[in-house]
Amino acid sequence: MTARALExxxxxxxxxxxxxxxxxxxxxLLLTGHSHQAWPDCGFRGQRRAWxxxxxxxxxxxxxxxxxxxxxxxxxxxxxxxxxxxxDGDYALGANTxxxxxxxxxxLPLRDRPRLVTTDGEFHSIRRQLDRLEEEGxxxxxxxxxxxxSLAERLGLAMDDGTAGAxxxxxxxxxxxxxxxxxxxxxxxxxxxxxxxxxxYHALAAIPFDLSGLGLEAAFVxxxxxxxxxxxEGNCFLRVPPGCxxxxxxxxxxxxxxxxxAGQDTARVRYGPxxxxxxxxxxxxxxxxxxxxxxxxxxxxGLSPEFLREVSRHQVGRLVRGFDALxxxxxxxxxxxxxxxxxxxxxxxxxxxxxxxxxxxxxARGVATDYRDDLLxxxxxxxxxDRQLDDAIAALGxxxxxx
Numbered sequence: 001m002t003a004r005a006l007e008x009x010x011x012x013x014x015x016x017x018x019x020x021x022x023x024x025x026x027x028x029l030l031l032t033g034h035s036h037q038a039w040p041d042c043g044f045r046g047q048r049r050a051w052x053x054x055x056x057x058x059x060x061x062x063x064x065x066x067x068x069x070x071x072x073x074x075x076x077x078x079x080x081x082x083x084x085x086x087x088d089g090d091y092a093l094g095a096n097t098x099x100x101x102x103x104x105x106x107x108l109p110l111r112d113r114p115r116l117v118t119t120d121g122e123f124h125s126i127r128r129q130l131d132r133l134e135e136e137g138x139x140x141x142x143x144x145x146x147x148x149x150s151l152a153e154r155l156g157l158a159m160d161d162g163t164a165g166a167x168x169x170x171x172x173x174x175x176x177x178x179x180x181x182x183x184x185x186x187x188x189x190x191x192x193x194x195x196x197x198x199x200x201y202h203a204l205a206a207i208p209f210d211l212s213g214l215g216l217e218a219a220f221v222x223x224x225x226x227x228x229x230x231x232x233e234g235n236c237f238l239r240v241p242p243g244c245x246x247x248x249x250x251x252x253x254x255x256x257x258x259x260x261x262a263g264q265d266t267a268r269v270r271y272g273p274x275x276x277x278x279x280x281x282x283x284x285x286x287x288x289x290x291x292x293x294x295x296x297x298x299x300x301x302g303l304s305p306e307f308l309r310e311v312s313r314h315q316v317g318r319l320v321r322g323f324d325a326l327x328x329x330x331x332x333x334x335x336x337x338x339x340x341x342x343x344x345x346x347x348x349x350x351x352x353x354x355x356x357x358x359x360x361x362x363x364a365r366g367v368a369t370d371y372r373d374d375l376l377x378x379x380x381x382x383x384x385x386d387r388q389l390d391d392a393i394a395a396l397g398x399x400x401x402x403x
Contacts, residue, residue, distance in 0.1 A: 005302065005307075006307075006314070009311060009383075010386045013385060014382075014383050014384060019041055019383075020038045020040055021041055022044060025038050025381075025383045025384065028368065029366055029388055029391060030368050031368060031379050032369065033227070033379030033381040034176070034227065034346065034347035034377045034378075034379030035227070036226050036232075037379075038381065039231075039290070039294065042297045043291075043293055045293060050065075050285060050286040050290075062285075065285035068285060068291075068292040069093055069285070071288075071296075072093060072231075072235065072237075072292055074086065076091055076223075076239070077089070077091065078295075079204055079209065079229075080210070080221065080239060081211070082212065082213060083306065085212075087239065088217075089217075089221070089239040089242060090240045090244075090274035090276075091240070091275050092238045092275040092279050093236070093279075093288070094236045094280055095233075095234045095236065095280075096125070096234075097123075097125045097199070097201065097223065097236045099280065100236060100237070100238040100278065101126060101129060101167075101222060102129065103248045103251070104165075104197055104222070104238060104248070104278070106248045106249035107248040107277075108164040113161075113162050113164035113193075114162070114164070115163045116133070116139070116163070116166070116167065117141045117158045117165075117167075118167045119151065119168050120143070120145055121169065121172045121174060122169055123199065123201065139162075143158050148177050148180075148339070151179055152181025152184045153181065153184065155185050155188070156184055159192050160192060161192055163194040164194060165195045166194055168182075168197075169199040169201075169202065170199065170202070170209065171203040171346075172202070173201070174372055174375055176344045176345040176346065176349055178345055182198060182214055182216060183214050183216065186219055196219040196220065197219070197220045197221070198216060198219050199221075200223040202227065202346070203345060204228060205227075205305060206228040207305065207309050207312075217241060219239075220240060220241065221239035222236070222237070223236065224236035224237065228308070228346055230294055232287060234284065234287030235291045239275075240277070244275075247271055248277060248278055252280040252281035253281050254279035255271055256270050256271060256276075257272055257279065258272040258273065259271075312380070313342070315381075315382075316341060316380065318386060318389050319380065320335070322389070322390060322393035322394075323335060326393070328397070328400050332352060332353075333358065333376070333400060335350050336351070347377050347379040348377070348379075350378070351374055352375075355372070355374050356371060357403055358371070358376045358396070358403065361399035362395055365398065367391075367392045
């Protein structure tokens with residue numbers, strides 16, 4: 001899209017808003033972009049088509065379903081490659097990232113190398129599971145996420161020859177800080193023989209993320225489309241690097257789907273090639289029908305990662321300028337002024353001991369937000385106009401004066 005298109009998104013009404021009529025984005029102040037963005041209307045058509053195909057084709061619906069799954073894989077590969085160049089990894093799909101992380105962990109040599117390195121800023125899908133595995137005897141090293149400028153270096157120093165894997169995020173889910181130096185972590189993993197998993201859920205479609213350019217060709221990558229991709233639930237993936245020969249212990253029968261005609265091999269459990277090794281089992285394909293339509297919508301409207309980053313930087317910047325102009329008591333609510341905006345992902349995190357109170361006060365004023373602990377999070381989206389962002393900040397000022 002062009003500079004003119006950027007202006008059209010900033011104006012009133014927003015040029016994309018009409019494509020989200022079922023979510024009524026022009027009528028509501030939905031700053032829930034960090035939690036999840038609205039779905040374009042084409043997703044409803046895809047969801048309805050899934051039901052119609054099931055009724056029309058019965059058991060023969062799976063050819064149509066698998067074709068949609070391939071379109072979803074291609075959509076993720078485009079997001080993780082450079083402009084016009086899809087990533088060359090392979091993609092296993094799953095209903096949520098936890099299912100995929102479990103399969104990944106089950107493929108690591110944890111008996112021989114019972115040590116995992118992570119950060120203390122990971123989302124719950126990784127955080128909780130590693131906490132529980134630690135209770136069962138694994139060693140889990142949690143590197144503090146702050147100071148973030150040295151995080152990659154400190155992660156590298158935490159690895160040794162007993163480390164089976166490193167699990168870390170590209171963008172921290174609590175406050176949107178971007179983790180730099182992931183290529184350094186990948187190099188260190190290769191040096192000690194560990195396997196790297198990067199969680200890109202909070203980066204995908206919010207910032208460009210070229211795996212090759214970042215030196216992450218050999219990394220596993222996990223993420224999903226519930227947030228910035230607007231795909232809705234049930235659309236997660238595990239990117240498997242080329243040439244993978246790992247054998248997940250947690251394995252569904254789809255992991256041998258392409259080998260079923262070869263007969264049984266009682267000597268060893270058989271796996272298919274590439275990402276098929278990490279496949280699950282029978283699933284509801286409705287989410288893939290919806291996602292395939294939304295990926296097409298993004299492509300047809302020029303909503304590339306590069307363009308979406310420009311939109312996001314403008315919107316987060318406008319929220320920041322509006323917030324600063326309120327000149328509120330920093331003991332009540334403030335923001336991180338040390339991290340430059342170019343090092344922040346797709347939302348604005350405001351620190352306040354009354355995050356829940358702000359969330360509820362804004363909801364009473366028609367502004368939907370998200371919060372965690374002492375962070376109130378404002379997540380814009382490309383279908384919101386500048387006026388809507390300004391109205392949300394004005395509501396925040398009103399709420400602050402009454403709290």
